[in-house]
Every structure is written in structure tokens, then in C-alpha cells.
Amino acid sequence: MATLRTKREALVLVKEMTPENLEATVRRSSRNGLAPKRLQYSPEEETPKKKRKTKAVAVNGSQNKKPKDEEDAENSDVEHAPEGYGRLSAYELERLENIRQNQAFLSSINLFQATEEFKQLTRPKPSQRGLTRAHAAVKEVLPPRKSLRLQKKEAEILELPPEPRGTLIYEQSSPAKKPSGPLPMDPVNVEEGSKLPPQLLELCSEDVKEDKKILLDLKGYCSSMKINEDKVAKVVKDRIFSATFHPCTSSLLLAAGDKWGKVGLWKLGGDWGDDGVLLFQPHTRPVGCMAFSKSHPTQLLSLSYDGSLRCMDVEKAVFDDVYDIEDGLKTFDFMSHDCSTLVVGNWYGEVAIVDRRTPGNSHESLHTLDPKTLRCVNVHPLQKQYFVVAESKVVSIYDSRNLKKTKSQAVSQLHGHSLSISSAYFSPCTGNRVLTSCMDNNIRIYDTSTMTTKSPLLTTIRHDMQTGRWLTKLSAVWDPKQEDCFVVGSMMKPRRVQVFHESGQLQHSFMDSENLSTVLSVTAFHPTRNALLGGNASGRLHVFSD
DNA sequence: ACGTGATGACTCC
């Protein structure tokens, strides 16, 4: 049993103490060697539940037969008064003793006191900044209803709707995919017909100097980066799948994409929309990947599982089509410094090299890699012909000049992953390292400086990746300002975001009892400023900055 | 054996 570090942690523990997970807690504790003696049931019995079942069988056999009143006592979970002890078997005395020891153990860790002391405490209220309820819920006005019976009419004969055809049925009634062609950039959270705030274009067009990178000792600058209530806001409605900083430096401008294809733009301290948040709906299914164009920072490219890749252009105030397939886009990256060519990966294990200067999909080149396993593509920062692909259990580096329709030969491979790999990224300055996040609970760093057929593994870091059903998968991502540090969300309590050096050394844990109380699955550093973002499962962005 | 798919308790307005 871990020591309780904060009041909230203790409260969570207490709140979670249902009979089911109390059992689990005791089991966990026993692995740590701290637990009291476990209840000792007879060998074939695992739990009290099972016990009852097996007992029913045992009654028929002659060996374990017990008087009926003793059985009732067990089932009622009420202990007999002391005079009853005389009739208890040795097994039951041991059971009572175990219960007593368990009680003593639970008292010794102050669980019961903690229950009393922290009963009133709740987790901090989520930030009310950003999107509001009024905008989030569209109220449907229905005419008053009167049943047919009250209207004294014959009942209608209703028929079941026809069985849906096709193989893909999404949860809820998923809205139809947006039509192709430019979509107007109309925010859904402000009054209809209102224009984009002109300051947004101004901010996006701001001259960005790459050489203004602030290189400080990481430990120093991490501890200067703080969060406060102004730096948390609801930017999209649902769970965040992707998020990024705009490269501008005079203000902090962020973008996030959610589960239902919404894209939110948030300027910290902005006076437009809801606390600086503008919400758009360019897609209809999760926005898996997004990035601002480095050569045209008024453009934000966003990719969705619905099969569309669009380019939000603040200048033209539209979402343009960039690339479109029926379904299942997964990931993309820029292949040239001018951001005109892209590598786009889909669920079917195909990568397409897309040139944005030729409209439509006609000029794309499509290459099938390992089918159904592609999860991430990332281009080498200097040698743009190389891109790294996270496949099922291997990461491959391909040369885009050397791709075939099928069975392309990888330039180099990174081995050692034992489960599926969620992401793989080249280090930002030299590309001499590749950082991978794997479902086997390891973050790995490989040496790709020589591009030999097998790139050597340098570092392995244990990290809990079991995010389960309700959270976006964790991905370790480099700090673009330097070569050798990366950030990753964490399941640990109290909730935190961690920064590691490529050597495996933990540099900093970003925590805040007031403003960070959820898992931040999606994380990213600002390209030039000392700022870090984290997105959670309810559409909130959190910023740590100077 | 791994990837996939599945909820429920609680609070607040």
C-alpha cells in the first residue's frame, strides 16, 4: 500500500473502496509484501462467491458436510456471539482471526480515519473557461405531444426500421461525412453569420523566426513553467485526440481535435468566442493528427478517421480538401520544408505521398506496407526522403524515392517491441534518434544516426501505457526546441506530465493539485517558447508556460 | 495471445 501523499489521493482511495476493489487492493498489497494474511479458503475456493457455489456441491458429498445453522451464519455474514464460538470449527476460528487481522491492518493504514476526515472533500471543479454548456447542447424544441389514446384515435401500426446494411456501424448515429470541397470556416460556438475575428489572422500571420529558439538548461526552464486557472479551458466538446501549438510567440494559440471531428482554436486570454475559444466542425470522426504548416502558419492541416485530410486556411476562412479516402485515415507528416508534400498513412497499412499543388487524389502514389498495422508516420527532419513508420511490432524507416507499390524494402528497422507500437518520431534537430511508445509499457530510444539495416536500441524506459477504453493512447513526443528531451502523459496519481532525457532520466514532473487533476493523454511542447500543452478526455487543454 | 471492444458512478445545474 503506497503512502498517501495528498488528501485527494486518500479520498480517491476511500471512494474507490467498494467490496470488489477492496479485495483487489488487498491482493495488490500482498504483492508488495505488506498485506495482512489473506482469507484462507479451502484449496479449490478462490473467492467467497465461488465458495458458495462449491459448497452447494460439497453438501452432496459427505466430507465437508456442516450443520445447517453454521451455513446460515456464513451466508448472513454476521458473526455469532461469543458463546457460539465453542461450536465453531478450527477453520472458522481461523477465518475470524483473519478477519480480525484484516481489520487491524486496515486500521493501521488509517483508512477509516481517512474516510471520516475526507468525506466532504471532492475533486476540484473542472475549469469553466472555454466552451460553455449552452453552446455544447443544442436544444431541440418539440411540439407538445398528446397520445393517440387521449386523442381517441386508432393506434398506428408501427414497423421496425430495416436492418442497417454495410459492415461499419458506428456507436450512436454518426453524422454523415462532410461533403468534399471547401467548407466555410464558421465557428459553431458563436452567433451565426459572424465573421472570424481579424486578430486571429493577424496572430497567425505573425513573423516566426526559427532561430529564436530558447535553449536553457531543461531543469531550469521546466520548473519556471507554471499552470494556473487561466491556462485551462474547454476547447472541444469531447475527448481530445490531437493537439498542437501555433508557432506564434506574442501570444499562445493552440488547436485541438476531438472524437467527433471538431477542431477548437484557443488563444490564451483571447477575447473572442468563449474565453478565446472558437469551435469548428470540419470532420465527423476522431481528428487523429494535426499540424500547422511551417511555411504558411495561417494553415492548419487536420486529418480524421472519417477519411478526410483538410487544410484550415485562416486567410481564406475555409477548410480546403487536401486528400480524401472513403474511410480510415490515421496519420500524416510534412515531407518538404515548404509543407507542400505530405506522407499520409491509413488503417489499411498504406502510405500515400500527396502533393498539395496538384488537386484531388489523382497524382498521389500509394504504397502498401504491412497491412492493417500502420499507426504513425514521421519524416526525418533533415533528410526529408526518409520517413519512419510504426507498424505492428516493428518500426521501419523507408526511403520515399525507393517505394514500390507493395513490399517496399525498409532502409532500417527498429526491433525489440513485444506489442503494438503507438508512435515513432525522429529527434527534431538531427534525426539521429527515434523515440517509440509501445503497448508493452516501454518507451524506447534508438540510434538512427547511421541508418544501418538494424538500428541499435539505446534506452528503454518503463511507462504505464494501459489507458483503457476511455483515454487516448499515450505517446512520447520530443521537445522540438532541443535534440534529446521528450514529454509524455502519465496514469500516475496525482496526475502528472513527465519530461525525460533520452538517457532515460526523468527531468521533471509537471503537477498541480488545483489545475491538473485528469490524465493528459495528448501532450506537446511549443516549437520555440517555454510552453507545454496537455489535452484530456473531456476536451480541456492545459498549458504550462513561463 | 494479442488486439478489440465494452460503462458506470457520481456531480451539477
Place this chain on the structure above:
DNA sequence: TGGAGTCCCTCACG
């Protein structure tokens, strides 16, 4: 009072 919002772990199944 009920519906919407918030948060997020493990396990069965094929």
C-alpha cells in the same frame, strides 16, 4: 428530478 457533464480500469472474447 433528470439529463448532461465528468472522469476513466480492466476483462471477456475471438
